[in-house]
Amino acid sequence: MKPQNLLVVGAGLSGAVIAHELAVAGHQVTVADARNHIGGNCHTERCAETGVMVHVYGPHIFHTDDEEIWAYANRFTRFRPYRHRVQTTTQGRVYSMPINLHTINQFFGAAMRPDEARAFVATRADRSISEPQSFEEQALHLIGPEIYEAFFKGYTQKQWGCHPRELPASVLRRLPLRYSYDDLYFAQRFQGMPEEGYSAMVAAMLDHPRITLQLGCKITRTEAKGFDHVFNSGPIDGWFDHALGRLGYRTLDFRRFTHQGDYQGCAVMNYGDAEVPWTRITEHKHFAPWEEHAGSVLYEERARDCGPEDIPYYPIRLVNEKRMLADYVELAEAERGVTFVGRLGTYRYLDMDVSIREALDTARLFQICGSGRMPA
Numbered sequence: 001m002k003p004q005n006l007l008v009v010g011a012g013l014s015g016a017v018i019a020h021e022l023a024v025a026g027h028q029v030t031v032a033d034a035r036n037h038i039g040g041n042c043h044t045e046r047c048a049e050t051g052v053m054v055h056v057y058g059p060h061i062f063h064t065d066d067e068e069i070w071a072y073a074n075r076f077t078r079f080r081p082y083r084h085r086v087q088t089t090t091q092g093r094v095y096s097m098p099i100n101l102h103t104i105n106q107f108f109g110a111a112m113r114p115d116e117a118r119a120f121v122a123t124r125a126d127r128s129i130s131e132p133q134s135f136e137e138q139a140l141h142l143i144g145p146e147i148y149e150a151f152f153k154g155y156t157q158k159q160w161g162c163h164p165r166e167l168p169a170s171v172l173r174r175l176p177l178r179y180s181y182d183d184l185y186f187a188q189r190f191q192g193m194p195e196e197g198y199s200a201m202v203a204a205m206l207d208h209p210r211i212t213l214q215l216g217c218k219i220t221r222t223e224a225k226g227f228d229h230v231f232n233s234g235p236i237d238g239w240f241d242h243a244l245g246r247l248g249y250r251t252l253d254f255r256r257f258t259h260q261g262d263y264q265g266c267a268v269m270n271y272g273d274a275e276v277p278w279t280r281i282t283e284h285k286h287f288a289p290w291e292e293h294a295g296s297v298l299y300e301e302r303a304r305d306c307g308p309e310d311i312p313y314y315p316i317r318l319v320n321e322k323r324m325l326a327d328y329v330e331l332a333e334a335e336r337g338v339t340f341v342g343r344l345g346t347y348r349y350l351d352m353d354v355s356i357r358e359a360l361d362t363a364r365l366f367q368i369c370g371s372g373r374m375p376a
């Protein structure tokens with residue numbers, strides 16, 4: 001293919017991978033981002049006061065079973081060993097998340113072995129629900145009302161702004177239930193934290209003579225017409241000026257505060273009680289256990305519905321959104337010369353490794369057939 005003049009909208013992970021691959025392949029790539037920094041929502045920045053590396057838009061932990069993606073990410077940064085563990089405060093006590101044998105024994109004041117705990121939980125769980133549809137049914141079916149109410153009900157209500165019976169069971173299926181003392185949040189083979197943060201990793205991807213970076217630059221659909229092909233990692237509904245309505249997102253508000261010493265002793269503390277308004281508190285220095293800092297930076301996190309001026313985080317994907325998304329996808333498929341990628345471009349909640357995988361595959365496909373889609 002002869003070199004093309006390409007536009008990538010969004011300097012987050014998806015955009016950076018596509019820009020990198022296609023610049024290396026010989027194309028001229030302009031990367032435009034409406035914000036004045038790279039990295040999208042995985043942007044990281046050192047706090048000038050404490051020196052702590054802050055995950056500016058909330059915690060991001062790289063975890064994958066995809067060996068090629070792990071090797072790929074390691075080309076752009078040195079990953080330091082990091083194993084994510086989460087604690088949760090509920091009903092005045094602290095427990096380990098995801099639910100494991102320790103959580104179950106502590107919660108029920110018992111000393112059960114795996115088989116005993118399994119048999120005990122079976123007496124609490126509602127197994128009459130044969131095919132759980134909602135988050136609530138899934139939780140009751142799996143673990144019963146006590147654990148559901150202490151750890152999931154309040155948290156989920158705060159996180160999603162609706163009753164767990166309105167959410168699909170798939171939201172809970174992201175989390176494991178373990179009858180062992182394995183308290184790692186993620187089970188994937190490869191896990192780590194980039195030594196100098198995610199933005200440094202993304203900067204290394206964008207560091208190529210054929211890449212031009214334009215920050216603080218909001219590109220319209222009309223402006224994009226001058227390019228041979230566009231990869232849009234911005235919101236799919238925004239691209240079409242919300243012609244079919246606004247897709248629902250949850251946004252996050254962070255109350256940032258600093259502390260001398262160690263505030264909570266762990267990176268992430270969840271709060272299960274409905275009465276506590278925040279969902280979790282993140283202590284950023286624990287994401288970099290190889291660094292030493294006397295000061296500490298914390299984020300108290302609350303979720304709410306995303307307004308037009310807010311930063312979108314979690315696609316809501318309830319029935320209405322799915323219908324609207326299907327209509328936008330139809331528009332997107334008819335849009336010549338534009339490929340929609342990433343969390344916002346495809347309106348899906350993507351882990352970082354999946355974003356990289358899909359971006360890499362998209363770039364490869366473009367090289368083969370000059371479009372971001374498989375030929376019909």
Ligand code: UDP
Nearest residue numbers: 088097151152153155156159171172174270
């Ligand atoms: N969840 C919960 N209590 C917790 C942690 C998670 O109820 O302490 C629920 C919540 O609804 C969340 C879902 O489980 O959206 C999936 O958890 P995960 O950690 O994957 O959340 P995310 O990455 O979406 O923040």
